[in-house]
Amino acid sequence: MRLIVVGSGIVGAACAYAASGLGAQVTLVDAAEPGQATAAGAGIICPWTASVEDSAWYDFACAAARHYPPLIAALAEVGEGDVSYRQVGALLLAGQDGQEQEDQLGQAQLEQAARRLIARRTAAPEIGDVRVLTGAEARQLFPPLRPGQPAVHIAGAARVDGRRLAAALIRAAARQGTTMRTGTARLVCREGHGSDAGQRSDAGQRADTGQRADAGERADAGQRADAGQRADTGQRADTGERADTGQGTEGGHGIQGIRVGRGVRVTGVRVDGDLIEADAVVVAAGAWTARLLEPVGITVHVVPQRGQIAHIGLGAADTSRWPVVLPSATGHYLLAFDDSRVVAGATREAGSGFDPRVTAAGLAEVLANALEVAPGLGAGTLLETRVGLRPAGPDVRPLLGPVGDGLVVATGLGASGLTMGPYAGAIAARCALGLLQDIELEPFNPLR
Numbered sequence: 037m038r039l040i041v042v043g044s045g046i047v048g049a050a051c052a053y054a055a056s057g058l059g060a061q062v063t064l065v066d067a068a069e070p071g072q073a074t075a076a077g078a079g080i081i082c083p084w085t086a087s088v089e090d091s092a093w094y095d096f097a098c099a100a101a102r103h104y105p106p107l108i109a110a111l112a113e114v115g116e117g118d119v120s121y122r123q124v125g126a127l128l129l130a131g132q133d134g135q136e137q138e139d140q141l142g143q144a145q146l147e148q149a150a151r152r153l154i155a156r157r158t159a160a161p162e163i164g165d166v167r168v169l170t171g172a173e174a175r176q177l178f179p180p181l182r183p184g185q186p187a188v189h190i191a192g193a194a195r196v197d198g199r200r201l202a203a204a205l206i207r208a209a210a211r212q213g214t215t216m217r218t219g220t221a222r223l224v225c226r227e228g229h230g231s232d233a234g235q236r237s238d239a240g241q242r243a244d245t246g247q248r249a250d251a252g253e254r255a256d257a258g259q260r261a262d263a264g265q266r267a268d269t270g271q272r273a274d275t276g277e278r279a280d281t282g283q284g285t286e287g288g289h290g291i292q293g294i295r296v297g298r299g300v301r302v303t304g305v306r307v308d309g310d311l312i313e314a315d316a317v318v319v320a321a322g323a324w325t326a327r328l329l330e331p332v333g334i335t336v337h338v339v340p341q342r343g344q345i346a347h348i349g350l351g352a353a354d355t356s357r358w359p360v361v362l363p364s365a366t367g368h369y370l371l372a373f374d375d376s377r378v379v380a381g382a383t384r385e386a387g388s389g390f391d392p393r394v395t396a397a398g399l400a401e402v403l404a405n406a407l408e409v410a411p412g413l414g415a416g417t418l419l420e421t422r423v424g425l426r427p428a429g430p431d432v433r434p435l436l437g438p439v440g441d442g443l444v445v446a447t448g449l450g451a452s453g454l455t456m457g458p459y460a461g462a463i464a465a466r467c468a469l470g471l472l473q474d475i476e477l478e479p480f481n482p483l484r
């Protein structure tokens with residue numbers, strides 16, 4: 037099975053690693069776009085505090101957090117033991133940002149949050165120990181904190197450096213035979229697969245036949261081609277039928293104006309003039325995914341959401357076990373890595389477009405929020421500000437599953453992509469290889 041994975045952020049890297057581990061011959065293509073989200077991401081893994089009420093998202097995120105420890109262990113076994121993943125715990129602060137918290141309201145909020153987490157722990161034991169700490173106890177764990185901020189401590193929360201994890205996954209995938217290719221991929225497809233069998237595109241705009249037929253009426257295989265069912269049956273409807281139908285066309289050229297939707301049949305990608313053929317393609321191109329799919333008539337609703345995040349050096353302080361800090365009022369946060377580094381994030385700039393710049397306002401927002409919660413960071417050194425374009429979908433749920441023959445989309449992970457990326461990548465790999473999934477993919481239909 038020849039598989040192309042487009043995009044080597046956390047999703048594509050995890051997909052290439054999983055697919056090559058399952059025996060596929062994988063080519064991983066990346067355009068090195070400025071603003072890759074994975075390289076900028078903070079790396080907090082703590083989905084259980086989310087106020088999101090979408091149960092499909094929550095269950096997916098919990099499964100993704102659970103996916104981490106065995107993945108980290110598997111990477112360590114192949115010599116990739118240093119990916120910066122650590123369960124450092126998290127401090128959830130009360131919601132009254134800017135005020136002394138050791139008052140009754142703050143305390144009541146924290147106790148309510150703790151009760152909610154303990155209730156969630158039945159289904160997600162990885163949440164670990166949950167305890168309300170005094171302000172003094174919280175500062176012992178994260179010394180730069182402003183005094184007087186009690187917190188809920190969540191032992192199971194973890195952090196990981198997305199850059200290091202993605203790089204480790206790519207190296208491990210390479211050892212399993214994955215080939216890496218740098219350049220901008222364009223999809224190569226045959227439009228018209230199944231036209232003789234009375235199939236139609238979603239939009240019913242097949243210029244060549246004008247025929248209509250639902251995806252459920254695949255006369256050639258008698259099987260539904262949609263996400264859930266393909267995954268459930270574990271069968272590829274088109275096995276052995278690839279080389280013989282239709283005329284080859286390329287995204288953006290041969291099929292302009294024709295919306296082929298699910299009727300599209302992808303046969304590979306073109307990278308800088310080179311054609312790379314494959315049995316399946318996984319598009320894990322983050323915020324750029326819609327651009328890649330649009331020329332072949334597939335619309336996915338994913339847009340860039342800029343995030344700016346500041347890295348602060350604290351001299352010789354041992355920050356290696358400092359917990360993640362989650363001030364519940366603002367959506368901003370702090371976390372630390374081993375090299376005396378505290379990371380303060382992040383802006384969430386909807387409508388930013390593809391504009392991965394550090395802005396004066398963005399940096400000011402991030403630093404102001406960080407110093408409000410943790411004034412002790414004020415004397416630190418501003419080491420760098422990173423910028424990433426989060427792939428933001430139409431809602432919080434990932435866009436994950438097949439969208440055409442031999443074509444799988446894996447993106448839309450938004451602000452939780454480092455939590456969910458390794459799991460989403462592994463699911464995309466199984467999907468592309470036509471293997472059974474242990475989850476129902478319909479809620480994640482990329483065409484919703």
Ligand SMILES: Cc1cc2nc3c(=O)[nH]c(=O)nc-3n(C[C@H](O)[C@H](O)[C@H](O)COP(=O)(O)OP(=O)(O)OC[C@H]3O[C@@H](n4cnc5c(N)ncnc54)[C@H](O)[C@@H]3O)c2cc1C
Nearest residue numbers: 043045067069073074077078080221322343424453454455
């Ligand atoms: C500031 C910030 C903080 C964050 N913090 C957290 C956090 O604490 N916890 C969490 O869980 N998540 C966090 N996230 C979210 C997370 O980083 C993203 O959701 C995740 O990294 C997205 O990964 P991806 O692989 O989908 O996309 P990306 O990492 O953006 O990768 C997409 C890749 O596709 C490539 N590409 C695009 N088009 C093409 C093409 N035509 N051909 C070839 N290659 C192409 C690009 O070059 C890029 O490398 C944060 C994000 C940001 C920006």
